[in-house]
């Protein structure tokens with residue numbers, strides 16, 4: 001037991017300045033000048049009064065003398081503290097403060113080393129613990145019924161589906177096959193299921209990345225992404241299930257993606273009452289269109305700002321990966337190509353995964369010569385430097401610019417129109433102003449030219465080559481401060497619609 005005690009300080013008197021021990025009355029420790037201001041304050045009410053004899057201490061009113069078992073600890077602590085802080089000359093204290101300040105700035109600079117550590121070492125285990133406790137990580141194949149096939153990507157096939165209610169009998173469960181889910185009133189909780197392809201090279205790895213990213217964004221920016229419910233492994237082979245195959249599950253967020261709405265002949269009016277709860281009165285059609293498009297762009301860029309702030313670059317921003325909910329929220333989906341540059345997750349230097357129609361000219365989020373990421377903690381420590389030097393978030397901002405152009409200019413919504421635009425843009429060095437001069441496609445730019453061309457100005461600052469220090473485009477946060485979004489009537493209309501809905 002004795003060996004656990006800190007080393008005894010031979011005499012407290014020898015370790016304290018004269019002023020500490022010459023006082024005839026006990027003096028609060030926090031008034032001693034050798035302690036810098038913050039430390040004195042932090043000691044505040046806590047600690048010690050030194051008694052008339054230095055071998056006697058009063059702690060929080062508790063009298064400690066040498067017979068008290070706590071005495072050696074306090075004595076030792078005091079001596080150490082005095083040695084560390086009291087011994088520092090004034091100039092060193094400033095150095096310590098400046099160092100602490102700079103470290104704080106570094107650790108909290110984008111993409112946030114400190115918050116990343118909190119997320120990785122506290123929030124992620126907490127989420128896992130809580131989910132396991134609530135049974136959210138124990139999804140089973142029998143919990144779901146699979147419906148219509150919605151799409152197929154490189155590593156997965158997407159289906160609509162539903163959660164099978166607990167009270168459904170085995171017969172009902174069997175009978176459910178072959179029925180259209182949306183007609184079946186028993187299946188109220190609709191989901192999206194993604195079957196990770198079995199036997200396709202790299203599919204399993206992509207599925208694991210997508211799962212990891214979905215958990216990560218559900219902590220970092222839950223309101224910006226489709227709600228992820230978890231994953232399960234099929235335990236037998238039947239209909240679409242293959243034994244051992246992995247499935248990812250999301251809440252069904254809405255019937256259509258932005259691409260579906262953009263394919264409609266009456267876009268953007270087909271989104272007007274979903275976004276604003278009503279038809280915008282007293283405005284001509286160009287102004288109405290402009291307000292709807294601005295509200296969509298505001299939501300997309302706000303979501304990008306949130307994910308970029310945590311070090312994630314989506315890398316596949318396009319209308320098909322933006323789901324519109326019934327309440328008019330635009331949610332990001334499909335994080336299969338995302339990369340987390342805080343820790344280098346899913347970052348392979350020369351792998352570009354994007355849809356070429358939305359891909360910026362640089363093709364990769366980081367220069368090709370960027371090496372493979374080091375182990376995660378080291379990558380995290382270096383990430384603010386990497387981010388400052390390369391601004392990888394501007395990759396997504398280019399794609400967002402293309403989405404803006406497509407929404408605002410009807411002729412760019414078709415696949416052929418977009419391809420033609422992209423090749424013209426390439427020919428003019430990705431300079432939108434030059435494109436405007438030289439294009440033969442006679443685009444209708446009225447929506448972007450409204451309000452002294454604020455929309456056009458924003459588009460030119462999103463669609464461009466990378467400039468000096470790999471900047472040259474607006475980040476999501478800077479884009480939201482652009483005059484296009486400032487005082488945007490779309491916000492007023494959205495707020496009004498919410499007020500109307502709550503009345």
Ligand SMILES: Nc1ncnc2c1ncn2[C@@H]1O[C@H](COP(=O)(O)OP(=O)(O)OP(=O)(O)O)[C@@H](O)[C@H]1O
Pocket residue numbers: 150151152153154155156157158192226227250251252253254255256257320321323333334336
């Ligand atoms: N949570 C969701 N809520 C509603 N619909 C969704 C959801 N997730 C996906 N979808 C629909 O499924 C389609 C395909 O999803 P997703 O893009 O994730 O799959 P994918 O396999 O990567 O396909 P692709 O490579 O073609 O984009 C989307 O375009 C969207 O219409």
